[in-house]
Amino acid sequence: MGSQSVSFAQKSLKGRTSYSEGRYTSVVNELFPPTHKLLPQINQIYELDLAWGEFRVLDEEALIRRGAYFRSVDGVDTHHYRICMRTPDQVNASSRQDRKNFFAANVFAVGYATHGLFPYRGKFHPQMVKAVLNIMGLKPGRTVFDPMAGCGTTGIEASIMGIDSVTNELSPFACLMTRAKVGALDVDVRRLRELRVKAQDIFDELSKTFCKAPRREHRLDFDQNHAHLPFDGEKGGGRSLARLPVALRELLKLCFLDSVGYAARRASKTPRALFPDVLGRYLDAAEAFNTTRQELGLRLGKCSVLQGDARSLKLSNDFADGILFSPPYSFAIDYLENDRPQLELLGVDADELKLGMVGLRGDGRNEAQRIEARLGEYFADMRLILHECCRVLRRGCYCTLIVGSNTNQTGGVTLEDRLVDIAKSEGFTLDFQIMREIEGIRNTMREEYLLFFKKS
Ligand SMILES: C[S@@+](CC[C@H](N)C(=O)[O-])C[C@H]1O[C@@H](n2cnc3c(N)ncnc32)[C@H](O)[C@@H]1O
Known part of the structure; x- marks a missing residue:
């Protein structure tokens, strides 16, 4: 487990690794046997309701593999716990305090695997989605459908659980988010490490690719701030990026668009200046999940x-x-x-x-x-x-x-x-x-x- 990820989870949990070992456990002890430990940070009745639903429909092995609200069963840590404990830091040191508090209070709920990659407003809580898929009786070999998929939370969770999925969405940008986030669940960690040192080259290549023949009034200049950049779609593509697997190309494209949007919100920095930080965060998240995926021998569902x-x-x-x-x-x-x-x-x-x-x-x-x-x-x-x-x-x-x-x-x-x-x-x-x-x-x-x- 990387030291950075341990420190984020441990910092956030303050030594509390199971709800069942907390002080206010009377209801929890009534509902679940001592072999079943709940995750910490369960604060609301609906979460207990979902945990109870999972407990009723899943046997012990399935709870370990696919459960959303359990820390361990019979002393064996659940996959959800192991995936979330490796999640790297979700926020920069300069982020607002309420944002830091939110991620620290939701280690098992929101930002794990690739869910935190682009801040799509109005997206599902992934932990809740996992429990709902369980309660609906979905398991590996079955197919779930999301007709208004946004950034693909249903597809990502289903894949992690080994369930196949079909996602549908009207916005092409949201579809790109889904492809990038689902694709990044299954990439070679060595390739990710190679990308880390090439941030500025990647940015330059992507910016050239994206503006070969600008349709609108002026040429792209990523050293300047532009809230609305002219763009000519994706034609051709740079030579070294074209050689990358599709999943990585989609990830880099999303990262590029993220830094452009981020720069538009923060007038003081250019997309080019922000790109290495954003890329670092994307690669950390993908590397953390893929390392755990390999350790757990996960078979991902197709999306x-x-x-x-x-x-x-x-x-x-x-x-x-x-x-x-x-x-x-x-x-x-x-x-x-x-x-x-x-x-x-x-x-x-x-x-x-x-x-x-x-x-x-x-x-x-x-x-x-x-x-x-x-x-x-x-x-x-x-x-x-x-x-x-x-x-x-x-x-x-x-x-x-x-x-x-x-x-x-x-x-x-x-x-x-x-x-x-x-x-x-x-x-x-x-x-x-x-x-x-x-x-x-x-x-x-x-x-x-x-x-x-x-x-x-
Ligand atoms: C509440 S959001 C879904 C968020 C999603 N559950 C997630 O976790 O990201 C609703 C989505 O419906 C999409 N939408 C709106 N009208 C649509 C339509 N006619 N067909 C498909 N998707 C549509 C929106 O673009 C938006 O992404």
């Missing part, structure tokens, strides 16, 4: 990344053994505005893409009319998506939908209630649900619902 509209899927009936997704919480986040610099670099017309984005359409002369129009479009889109989900899912399998109760922005309409009604009319029954309270003073949403539907 197919599709770009398309979830309202009309080009997928055959009944192919999926489970569906897990989180739609936009109505219009809580404008995914396209967030990613505009990267989309422009990729040569994507963000305004055209917006026409297909769920939650971003609908207008009116005043606020009330705008909300009504947007909600109308949102629920109509979600009906089409749930219809498609029902079509591609095998009978008797779970379709789990995670949605926040966004009443602040919807004028009091609770999204989860309407979505349950729509799902029922499209062929699902609601088997059970789990409520998650959202913490943090900066969150306007207070609750999130995990709705476990079954195709009836």
